[in-house]
Amino acid sequence: MFSIIKRVLIGQPLKSTQLGEQKLNKTKALAILSSDALSSVAYGPEQILLVLMTIGAAAYWLSIPIAAGILVLLLALVLSYRQVIFAYPHGGGAYVVSKENLGVSSGLLAGGALLVDYILTVAVSISAGTDAITSAFPSLHFYNVPIAIFLVIVITILNLRGITESASILAYPVYLFVLVIFIMIVAGLYQILTGKVSPDLHASIGTPVAGLSLFLLLRAFASGSSALTGVEAISNAIPNFKEPAPVNASKTLAAMGVLLALLFTGIVWLAYYYGISPKVEETVVSQIASVTFGRGTMYYIIQGITAMILVLAANTGYSAFPLLAVNLAKDKYIARMFTVRGDRLGYSNGILFLAVASILLIIVFKGQTEHLIPLYAVGVFIPFTLAQAGMLVKWIREKPAGWKVKLSINAIGALISFTVMMIFFITKFPQVWPALIFLPAIVLVFKKINKHYEAVGDQLRINPNEPDLPIEGNIMLVPVAGITHVVENTLNYAKSLSPEQIIAVYVAFDKEAEKQFEEKWNQWQPNVRLVTLYSQYRSIIQPLTKFIDTVENKAKESNYRVTVLIPQFITKKRWHNALHNQSSLLIRANLLYRKDLIVTTVPYHFKK
């Protein structure tokens, strides 16, 4: 039943040798890895204006120089991550770069921050997309949380089906989004150039602004740079690319950078030229579209596709999280299960973990995840800074040809990233402080897990010089509840293994039954020693484990092993189990974790 549902949703399993077919070409990779970054043009420019608005509409022209600064940061990030891609072609991005150049703790900090961030990406972008949808259909607003959860599940299933398949489906809306925003920008520029828009709607660049402070400028800059989250995703996901993976990945990254820069600049410029002010009830993109096209078909198309792209931004998390998890798991910092490929060759445990974690976030925050955005932005700029600082150290250490240029790029990137990060901490401390607690905690957990795996490795490893102590003999205990075929079957098995001793153990609840059973037993199996235990509290487990302790202590003296053979009848139909006391399961569960005791279940199948 479960497996049929699984097949329908996920598809038939793929052979390991089909892995190559699951790799992405550049077009698809761009679609599924840049949805997060591209979608952020839908809210990034607005974030800048929201800060500037606090000192008045005259300050709006400042969005132009701020956008220029963000473009510089984008350029630095793209160039820097391009270098990361070629230097670390197996993926891992900030985690690997920091680990190799700055030390394990830095690497874990970067890795941990990104893992948390991808969970936040999914929760935040799905919530934002859901909001956009339910704003259009207010009657659905009450169902925000179930709708968001449903969307997470849909994207999860798409990703479990495999990345090429999800890329094929998800590519359309991403490219459509790019297309409609471009049309909007071009149409807007055309209207401006043909003089259809009054040039008096905005203060000209350079107008003096009252109340301007450096703090405010930096804050606007930091808020705007939240549009850059997702830029690092490609560097984590190189192994998903078709060969030559690093070349394809770097070209994809460049394409994403260009698209992001164009869309971002276009929207900032139009917003400035139209003199648009952020409104609570209408987004900046909506206002631009409304001015450009009026409230017609084109306006609604733009709104619809923007909502869709916000939901799909989650997919970047789905592409990058599992691969980053694999890197951490291979280095034994998180559970090994993240390295296992699922039926469709995706890292399904990572995908499922991400889905469950983000659904929990959505439920806990009741679908209102927007106050998580600053936390999420900080979580991106910490690995940005670490990755570029790592590259800096690498160039200084290795000094390859042209290292000075490379060093400058990374130095600038590191400096701006660090500044942005600090601005976040300074200007938004009330929302950002939890990162100071949970990031160190995550690093600590990573290290604890690593310590455990190392200890397990030590204990599993066979040392050729160690003497291999053979077992001298076996004692077999058979808990018996009566004189039945089930017991007979178990005794026959015990006898066939010819251990040194077979002991049948019977737990009696009253003295009379005890005596009777001993008599019957001696008639039936005179050669098998029977031990009867009297239980005055009607418990089987207690006297049994006490007896087993005694036997084990004695056995240990002569290097004997003790095996408990549990006679278990298997009913013909499942519901029959409810009619039996399941003592054998209970006994087994109680004995399994006891030191050195071996537990065997000897089944006897009923025929009717």
Added chain:
Amino acid sequence: MFSIIKRVLIGQPLKSTQLGEQKLNKTKALAILSSDALSSVAYGPEQILLVLMTIGAAAYWLSIPIAAGILVLLLALVLSYRQVIFAYPHGGGAYVVSKENLGVSSGLLAGGALLVDYILTVAVSISAGTDAITSAFPSLHFYNVPIAIFLVIVITILNLRGITESASILAYPVYLFVLVIFIMIVAGLYQILTGKVSPDLHASIGTPVAGLSLFLLLRAFASGSSALTGVEAISNAIPNFKEPAPVNASKTLAAMGVLLALLFTGIVWLAYYYGISPKVEETVVSQIASVTFGRGTMYYIIQGITAMILVLAANTGYSAFPLLAVNLAKDKYIARMFTVRGDRLGYSNGILFLAVASILLIIVFKGQTEHLIPLYAVGVFIPFTLAQAGMLVKWIREKPAGWKVKLSINAIGALISFTVMMIFFITKFPQVWPALIFLPAIVLVFKKINKHYEAVGDQLRINPNEPDLPIEGNIMLVPVAGITHVVENTLNYAKSLSPEQIIAVYVAFDKEAEKQFEEKWNQWQPNVRLVTLYSQYRSIIQPLTKFIDTVENKAKESNYRVTVLIPQFITKKRWHNALHNQSSLLIRANLLYRKDLIVTTVPYHFKK
């Protein structure tokens, strides 16, 4: 942790030999077994008036002859059940009487009806009691369901602590209830006799009533007889009495009958004399109390104790259900677990089952269980009728001294019970029809369960003439995941049992790993045969079970048994388990229910 909570709530376990101390004397038995019957005087008279009201207040005097009829029925039931107690001193009541005299199906029908009825008793009386409480504190009304569930849990814990203990606690409110109702009746009569109550409040007996029909009279009679539910409880619970149990039980039954008759008559009479009309917002008892004492302290005491007794009526279910279940379980009609005595010597499985079932009913009906009352009444009159018909047959068959008197008593009882039952079916069919479906269904399930137990018994029984086929040899399969101490430990164990053949099985996910492993293995364990399986879908279970099938088929030919030895490492700390793939548990779960395969877990305990 769990066991500490259990100790605090339930108390220390008792020895089996302390069973005698848990028996009830008459005073306590009366309290816990008659709370259901006695509490019904709080609503029984009202039921009669509710029916009479439909043709007008002039008809109220008819409650007197109807009450007389009910008293006759009560007398017949008490006398009849007195005969049941002596004839069947081991308890079982209607179930045993009908089974022995009318056949198995009748017995099961009576038993099934009573089991369901006790569940209904608990649900209905707790809901009624909760309503009474929340009527006094309307702010609590929203929490009706949680309060009802809480009360069920409290009564369940009391009963799990043991019957004498619960009897000691519950006796006070029951006797208090009897006392205050008596005081009320006496005070009322005193006022009537001293002429403080106007004799014009009621129509005198014999006043002609317009619109009267036999149907209506019968309906009023049937409604009133719902006050008799719970009369049978003592006959089920004889084993809980101190010796001589039958004598004590019959005396308790007589006492209950007298109390019930007095209280019932008193309330009906006062209601008639005061000319009380049923009201939606105030019960008849409340009106009587109000007229007798005014709205003073005494009035509130009566109201409070009445609410309490309604809750405690549930306890009759707790006393009778487990004992009836034991009777059915001993005869193998329901699961054997109902015969197991818990830590405090009560039949705790029956108690817990009753609690869970009634909580489910309360949740499903959202605490509004009053429309279950007719169903519940029918469920009582079916076993009443069957029990008395059974006694009838018994007397005719056995013809003991004075059998004609006994026969007459049971014949009258059977006739009235049957009539009441039929009246319920005719006048309240819309509420009562489900009984026609679920009662036969229950009887069917009982018979199916019995068939299964009989089949198991047949298959367990050892036939001395049957040849006992010894096992010729053993093949041991060891699934291995690497060359580790865990595997070594398992192999040493396998070797110590010296089976005919040990086969290590390795599942490889790629051809390269397969070859490498084979080479390493042959160096390490040249004497243990290794079989490697290639899994192109990255599943361990599938190729493993396929291989095991092959081995088993071969083994069967020469009467060999196949054992799978699963190497399992046991981590030092619980949370470590999350870091390992638990393949061994998965393998075990998949293999356990396969035919004739023996599964052994060989633990290897990590030290750090």
